[in-house]
Amino acid sequence: MKVQQGCNSSDMGIPVKTEEELRGNTVITPEDVLGLQKITENYLCSPEENVHMIDFTRFKIRDMETGTVLFEITKPPTAGCLKQCDPNTGRFVPPQFTPAFLQLRQVGATVEFTVGDAPINNFRMIERHYFRDKLLKSFDFEFGFCMPSSKNTCEHIYEFPTLSEEIMREMIQHPYETQSDSFYSPPNKLVMHNKADYSYSGGP
Secondary structure, X not given: OEEXXXXXXXXXXXXXXXHXXXXXXXXXXXXXHHOEOOOOOOOOOOHHHOOOOOEEEEEEEEEOOOOOEEEEEEOOOOOOOOOOOOOXXXXXXXXXXXXXXXXXXXXEEEEEEEOOOOOEEEEXXXXXXXXXXXXXXXXXXXEEEEOOOOEEEEXXXXXXXXXXXXXXXXXXXXXXXXXXXXXXXXXXXXXXXXXXXXXXXXXX
16 A cells, blocks of 8 residues: 655745636636635536546545544445436535544544556646635645556645644634535546545534
8 A cells, every 4th residue: 555645735936817717717727726825616527537436435534643543434326327317426525523633733634545547657646635715735746656456555644734723713613614616637637536525513
C-alpha cells in the first residue's frame, strides 16, 4: 500500500476561477480547480468522462495517533444495477463524525480503487474543504503510476488546520454546511469529480 503525505495546495499566483467559467472550458486542469473560491453547485464533469475507468471501491478514515477507525465505506456490487440507476451514485458521500473529530490534527484516509485496461501516469487528486463557502483547507495528493487492470490501495495523510472555537462550534451546530470537492486528474485533465457534505454532530 502506498502512503502519501498530502501537500497543502497553494493558491498564490493562481487566477481566480468561477464554476460557470470552468463549464465553458473544453479541458479543466488542476490549476483551474485551484482557482475556485467556493464549493461547486454541480459536478464539473460527467461520469462518461472517466475514460480510464477509475472506480473507487473502499474508503477508510483513521486517527493517526490512536489508529481508531473513524469512518469506513465499501462500494456495493453493481451487477444488478439497471439502466435507470443514477449515474452520480457513488460520487457523493455524507460522512458523519462526532465533535471530537474537529480536534484531530492528523488522519489517514485509505482508498482502494481499480483502473481500466490502460496505464495511468501522474494520477493526481485535489481536495478542497469549505465551510459556508469559506475555504478551510486545500489538499494536493499524487497517486502516481497505476498499472493497467490493477487494484490499488493508497493512504493519504491529512494534516488538519487549527480551527477557532467559534468556527468549530458553528460547524457542529450546522451539519452538512461543511463540504468538499474532490477533483481527479490523470494527468492534467479533470476526469472525475466527487463531492461530500460533513456532519460533526454525531454521538460518541
